[in-house]
Every structure is written in structure tokens, then in C-alpha cells.
Amino acid sequence: MTLGSKHARLWLGLAVGLGWFALLLFPLLGITPDGLTFQTTWNVLKPVALAAVGIVGLVSLSHLPAAAGLRRAADSARAGAATAVSRVPTFVWITLLLAGLAAYPQLVGRYGVDVAVNVLVYVCLGLGLNVVVGLCGLLDLGYIAFYGVGAYTYAILATQFGVSFWICLPIAAVLAAVAGACIGYPTLRMRGDYLAIVTLGFGEIIRIIINNWMSLTNGPNGIISIPPPGFYTVVFDGGISLEHVLLRKLDQMYYVVLVLAVGTVIAVRHLNFSRIGRAWEAIREDETAAELMGVNTFRFKLLAYAMGATFGGLAGAFFAARMKSVAPNSFSFIESALVLAMVVLGGLGSIPGIVLGALALIALPEVFREFEQYRMLVFGGAMAVMMLVRPQGLIPAMRMGKRGEDEA
Amino acid sequence: MDYFLQQFLNGLTLGGVYALVALGYTMVYGIIQLINFAHGEFFAAGGYMGVILLSFLASQGYMDSHPWLCLGVALCLSMAYCAMLAMAVEKVAYKPLRSSTRLSVLLSALGMSIFLQNGLMLTQGVYDKAYPTEFTHGSITLGPVTISLMQGLILGLTVTLLLTLNFVVFKTKLGKAMRATSMDKTMSALTGIDANRIISVTFAIGAALAAAAGILVGLYYGSVRYDMGFVPGIKAFSAAVLGGIGNLYGAMLGGFLIAMVEIMAAAYIPHGGEYKDVFAFIILIAVLYFRPTGIMGENVNDARV
Numbered sequence: 001m002t003l004g005s006k007h008a009r010l011w012l013g014l015a016v017g018l019g020w021f022a023l024l025l026f027p028l029l030g031i032t033p034d035g036l037t038f039q040t041t042w043n044v045l046k047p048v049a050l051a052a053v054g055i056v057g058l059v060s061l062s063h064l065p066a067a068a069g070l071r072r073a074a075d076s077a078r079a080g081a082a083t084a085v086s087r088v089p090t091f092v093w094i095t096l097l098l099a100g101l102a103a104y105p106q107l108v109g110r111y112g113v114d115v116a117v118n119v120l121v122y123v124c125l126g127l128g129l130n131v132v133v134g135l136c137g138l139l140d141l142g143y144i145a146f147y148g149v150g151a152y153t154y155a156i157l158a159t160q161f162g163v164s165f166w167i168c169l170p171i172a173a174v175l176a177a178v179a180g181a182c183i184g185y186p187t188l189r190m191r192g193d194y195l196a197i198v199t200l201g202f203g204e205i206i207r208i209i210i211n212n213w214m215s216l217t218n219g220p221n222g223i224i225s226i227p228p229p230g231f232y233t234v235v236f237d238g239g240i241s242l243e244h245v246l247l248r249k250l251d252q253m254y255y256v257v258l259v260l261a262v263g264t265v266i267a268v269r270h271l272n273f274s275r276i277g278r279a280w281e282a283i284r285e286d287e288t289a290a291e292l293m294g295v296n297t298f299r300f301k302l303l304a305y306a307m308g309a310t311f312g313g314l315a316g317a318f319f320a321a322r323m324k325s326v327a328p329n330s331f332s333f334i335e336s337a338l339v340l341a342m343v344v345l346g347g348l349g350s351i352p353g354i355v356l357g358a359l360a361l362i363a364l365p366e367v368f369r370e371f372e373q374y375r376m377l378v379f380g381g382a383m384a385v386m387m388l389v390r391p392q393g394l395i396p397a398m399r400m401g402k403r404g405e406d407e408a
Numbered sequence: 409m410d411y412f413l414q415q416f417l418n419g420l421t422l423g424g425v426y427a428l429v430a431l432g433y434t435m436v437y438g439i440i441q442l443i444n445f446a447h448g449e450f451f452a453a454g455g456y457m458g459v460i461l462l463s464f465l466a467s468q469g470y471m472d473s474h475p476w477l478c479l480g481v482a483l484c485l486s487m488a489y490c491a492m493l494a495m496a497v498e499k500v501a502y503k504p505l506r507s508s509t510r511l512s513v514l515l516s517a518l519g520m521s522i523f524l525q526n527g528l529m530l531t532q533g534v535y536d537k538a539y540p541t542e543f544t545h546g547s548i549t550l551g552p553v554t555i556s557l558m559q560g561l562i563l564g565l566t567v568t569l570l571l572t573l574n575f576v577v578f579k580t581k582l583g584k585a586m587r588a589t590s591m592d593k594t595m596s597a598l599t600g601i602d603a604n605r606i607i608s609v610t611f612a613i614g615a616a617l618a619a620a621a622g623i624l625v626g627l628y629y630g631s632v633r634y635d636m637g638f639v640p641g642i643k644a645f646s647a648a649v650l651g652g653i654g655n656l657y658g659a660m661l662g663g664f665l666i667a668m669v670e671i672m673a674a675a676y677i678p679h680g681g682e683y684k685d686v687f688a689f690i691i692l693i694a695v696l697y698f699r700p701t702g703i704m705g706e707n708v709n710d711a712r713v
Contacts (some may be wrong), residue, residue: 383519
């Protein structure tokens with residue numbers, strides 16, 4: 001096939017696609033009770049068509065011989081930068097990164113800290129889900145339920161019984177782990193898609209219960225005026241006494257979540273490179289083979305659910321403390337989809353990838369605030385496009401084979 | 409007893425809707441092993457297309473003279489529309505991923521679902537859109553139960569569509585090709601069946617059924633909303649799984665079963681109305697625990713699409 005005919009087919013495909021798009025768009029925008037209007041359809045179609053023509057034009061141009069030289073130059077520059085980076089030892093980078101993160105609230109305003117807190121919460125969630133989906137290969141579509149369990153645990157214990165945040169944190173983690181084991185147990189015999197729908201159903205069950213159990217959770221109104229975490233300081237005023245200080249400022253909350261997120265990163269990394277992590281990866285790659293080699297798949301799958309849920313529960317307890325209120329609509333399916341998208345976008349099983357994924361999905365939309373209403377539209381489209389162009393994620397994990405279930 | 413019969417009838421009506429949506433899931437799953445998350449959105453798009461066409465026809469004055477004819481036209485057009493939409497989605501988001509991992513395709517489907525739902529919201533607004541329903545009022549009393557005209561319409565149309573589908577799948581050449589493709593893609597391709605075309609047609613048929621269900625639900629409840637596809641979508645998918653995914657009769661049975669559980673729980677259990685979705689999912693989890701392939705999922709090579 002010559003270059004010319006290939007391009008001709010590309011342009012023809014574009015024309016057919018745009019025609020089809022116009023056909024689909026017209027009934028939604030062109031038919032009104034007043035009659036038929038073509039103006040609005042055209043207004044939407046025009047920018048889309050221009051963008052499509054631009055992209056296809058660029059693709060055509062990049063196949064020209066002249067573009068090859070440019071690409072080679074860019075490749076050699078990237079390789080040079082990579083060697084320069086790898087010469088510096090890793091601990092230097094980690095120290096620099098931690099110092100940067102610690103200094104961050106002093107460098108930016110309140111809004112910047114707010115976004116960073118959000119990102120860090122989602123880093124915890126993404127890493128927790130990564131244990132289930134990325135390491136153990138169990139698709140979980142109801143992960144946000146554990147976040148909800150953690151959030152409501154702290155909200156109820158703190159407002160009804162006045163329990164401190166630091167005591168609630170492990171309680172939330174344990175309760176979430178129990179919830180994880182509860183969903184894990186009946187689903188252990190299922191594989192693949194059945195698992196997906198059962199976890200989705202479980203997530204909905206938790207949300208509906210939270211929504212309707214008025215006496216415990218206050219239903220759709222949620223729980224308000226949740227106290228922030230506090231700690232005791234020693235005060236010297238004519239003798240020594242202890243004073244209880246509440247962390248009311250956002251900056252202080254940032255450090256709490258930073259510790260939580262860094263702790264999660266370290267924990268997940270240790271899990272990943274331990275005996276448990278290897279067992280999980282063996283189950284992910286081929287469950288039958290893993291079982292034959294002596295891996296107790298039942299116990300490790302249950303453990304994966306419980307561990308993943310634990311991190312979700314911790315993040316949830318922090319979320320409740322930070323927002324000072326919780327309501328059931330924070331734990332809908334779309335949140336589960338968002339966390340899953342983060343994990344897959346970043347790269348299944350890859351810790352730096354997931355951190356990057358959380359940054360991309362939480363911080364990037366903040367940059368494009370003016371286009372708020374198109375946010376989810378673009379998010380959905382980007383998810384599909386990402387699967388087309390880079391299914392392994394932004395930073396793929398080092399140890400990742402071909403998934404076992406595909407041959408089945 | 410009368411109360412029970414009345415609730416049973418309500419369950420049948422809702423079950424018909426679930427069965428129509430569940431068929432789309434099960435057909436697509438049977439042929440490419442994909443949970444088509446965007447299927448619930450075809451249901452919503454069908455409902456919207458119905459309200460758009462009906463209110464357009466009403467403003468032109470046709471609704472007063474021939475309401476049933478208008479409904480028929482709207483039904484056919486929105487089914488055709490959703491079939492086109494499904495073919496476009498398949499072409500753009502699923503076909504290029506034919507050889508990649510199942511998780512990739514699933515996420516692509518999830519992305520398409522979010523995309524379509526927000527597309528509907530942006531083009532049609534966030535508020536409920538009201539259906540013109542004046543012509544559907546009225547009811548027939550048969551002994552102890554009262555069948556409203558709307559319920560009769562839903563049941564009649566559902567049975568008609570299910571029978572038509574049954575005929576298409578089991579009696580026509582197209583259906584034979586569909587069954588062959590779902591059993592063995594490579595082998596059926598060797599006999600000259602164009603697998604891509606069959607997959608496209610499967611998506612189109614499933615989406616058309618979902619569109620019909622969308623219009624029926626819109627007429628029954630009197631309004632549509634941009635996110636109306638989500639909950640019926642997961643219920644219908646549960647129904648498909650419950651019946652044994654990939655099995656046509658299983659999807660129909662599962663649809664009626666899930667709806668029956670929901671209606672009966674709302675009718676007989678205190679606070680059941682608030683928790684009816686919970687009961688539906690608990691039944692699903694319980695059935696899958698004891699029978700992981702679903703109720704009728706055993707005959708993998710028989711009656712699959």
C-alpha cells in the first residue's frame with residue numbers, strides 16, 4: 001500500500017465518522033418542540049470537526065520523511081536526560097521530594113494546599129485499590145464502600161462518643177478490613193466479570209444502607225460538625241500541664257494526610273516486594289498455577305481484600321475529619337470509577353504511576369476550572385482514549401506479565 | 409391475595425423492562441465477553457429520544473389526532489437511533505481493543521458510559537424531562553386485579569420484542585451467524601462469517617431493545633433524567649449474571665426474578681421500599697455464591713448468543 005492511499009483512507013474515515021457524529025448529534029440538539037433547528041448542531045459540530053481535521057492533518061504530516069529527523073533528535077535528548085537523572089543516587093531524589101512536600105504549604109496559598117490534600121487522599125485510595133486490582137488482579141468496582149466505612153466510623157465515633165481521631169484511625173482501618181473480608185469471602189470462588197458485578201453490588205449496598213439507616217447515619221443529610229484531629233502539648237504556665245490542641249488549620253491537616261500517604265506508599269511497597277506481594281502477583285498472573293505451586297490462594301485473596309480495604313478506611317477517616325461532615329453521595333459509584341481510572345491510568349501495580357495518576361485526575365481538572373461542566377465528559381473520553389493509546393498506564397510496573405485470565 | 413396479584417403484575421411489568429435491558433448485556437457478553445457499561449446509557453438515550461420526538465410531534469399537533477401512531481413512530485426512530493449510537497460506540501471504543509486485555513476494554517466501556525451520560529446532560533440539561541402521557545391513562549379491571557393501560561402496553565410490547573428476538577436469533581440466518589460467532593470466532597470466520605459485522609449487529613440489536621425499554625420506563629414514570637441509565641443498568645446486568653450471562657433465556661428469567669424480588673420486598677417487608685435495591689443485590693450474591701455460573705449458565709455452548 002502506498003503512502004497516498006493510506007492517507008486517502010484516513011481522510012475518508014474521518015469524513016464518514018464526522019457524518020455519523022452529525023447524524024447522532026442532530027436529534028439531541030436539532031429537534032425541539034418548536035421545530036427543527038440546525039444552528040445549535042452546527043455550533044457543536046464545527047469545533048469538533050476542526051479539531052479532528054487538525055489531528056488527522058498532524059498525523060499525516062508526522063508520517064512525512066522530514067518529521068523523522070526531528071523525532072530522532074527528540075529521542076536522543078530524552079535518552080541524555082535519562083542518563084543524567086540516573087547518575088544521581090535515588091535517596092537524593094527521595095530526600096528532595098520529601099523536603100519539597102514538607103515545604104509545600106509555605107510556598108502556595110490555601111487553594112493550592114486544598115488541592116494537594118485532595119490529591120494525597122486519592123493517592124491513599126489509589127494505592128489501596130492497587131493492592132486488590134494491581135497486585136492480586138481482582139477487579140473491584142465497589143472500592144469506595146471501604147472509604148465510606150472509614151469515614152462513617154470516625155464520624156459516628158467522634159460525634160456520638162467523642163472518641164479521638166488517633167484512636168478512631170485504627171478502628172476505622174479494622175472495620176474497613178472486616179468489610180473487605182465480608183465482600184471477599186463470598187466472591188472468592190468467582191472470577192473476572194462475576195467478581196466485578198458483585199463488588200459493584202456490594203458498593204451500592206453499603207451506600208444504600210448509609211443512605212437509609214436514619215438513626216445511625218442521619219440518612220441523606222449526613223453527619224455534620226465532626227471534630228478535627230487533636231493532640232496534647234505540654235504547657236508551662238506555673239507548673240506543667242497538658243493541653244489539648246485541635247488541628248483546625250488546613251496546613252496542619254496537610255501534614256496529617258502527608259504522613260498517611262507516605263506511610264501508605266511505604267507499606268504498599270513493602271507488601272509488594274515481600275512474600276505476600278509475590279504470592280499476590282502469582283495469583284494475578286495465573287491462579288491455577290499459583291495454587292499448584294503451593295500458594296494458599298483463598299487466604300491471600302482474602303488478605304488482598306482486607307489490606308486494600310484497610311488503606312481505604314484510613315483515607316476515609318481522614319476525609320471525614322478534614323471535611324468536618326460526611327454524606328452518602330460522596331461514596332457513589334462514580335468515585336469508585338475515578339479511583340479505578342487513577343490506578344489504570346498510572347499503571348497497574350506501579351506505585352509512582354498511581355501517584356502520578358492521582359495527580360493527573362485530581363489536579364489537572366483544577367487547572368481547567370472554567371470548563372468545569374465538561375470535566376466528566378473529557379474524563380470519560382480520556383479513559384477510552386487512554387486504553388487505545390497506552391493501556392499499560394503512564395508508568396508501567398516493572399513486574400507485570402500477560403494477564404492469566406485472557407487466555408481463558 | 410388480591411394485593412399479592414396486583415404486586416405480581418407490577419413485578420411482571422418491571423421485569424419486562426429489566427429483561428429487555430438485560431438481553432443487551434447478555435448478547436454482547438456472549439459474543440465478545442465484555443461488560444458493556446455503556447449499555448445503561450443506551451437505555452437513557454432511548455428514553456430521551458422518545459421524549460424529544462414525542463414533544464416535537466405534540467407541538468406539531470399530531471399527538472392529539474393520532475397518539476398511538478406517534479408513539480409507534482417515536483419508538484421505531486429511537487430504537488434506530490440507539491442502534492446507530494451503539495454501532496458508533498463499538499466502532500470507536502471497543503473494536504480497536506479487540507486483541508487487548510479484558511480490563512482495558514472494560515475500562516474503555518466505563519469511560520464511554522461516563523462520556524455518554526455527561527453528553528446527555530450537557531445537551532439535554534440536568535433536570536427531569538416530562539413525557540406527554542395523557543393518552544396512556546385508563547385501566548382495565550380483570551377480576552381482582554387492575555391493569556393500567558400503561559402496564560398492558562409494557563407487557564405487550566415486551567413479549568412482542570422478546571418473541572421477535574427469539575425468532576431472529578434461532579430461526580434466521582443472521583441469528584445462526586451470531587450463535588456461531590459466539591461459540592467460536594475463528595472457526596465461524598473460516599466459514600465466511602464476517603465477525604466484525606456480526607458484533608456490530610449484536611450491539612445494534614441490544615441497544616434497540618434498551619431504547620424500547622427506555623421509552624417504556626419514561627412513559628410509565630412520566631419523566632426521564634440524564635442519569636436514569638445507571639441503576640436500571642446495574643440491575644439489568646445483575647439480572648443477566650443471575651440468569652447465567654451469555655444465555656438469552658437466562659437474561660429474561662433473571663430480569664423477571666430481580667424485579668419480582670424488588671417489588672415483593674417493597675410490598676411485604678417493613679422499610680422494604682428503601683432497601684429494595686439491597687435485596688436485589690443480596691439475591692444476586694447469594695445465587696452466585698451457591699451457583700457461580702448463574703441459574704441457567706451451565707449449557708455454555710447451547711442457546712448462547
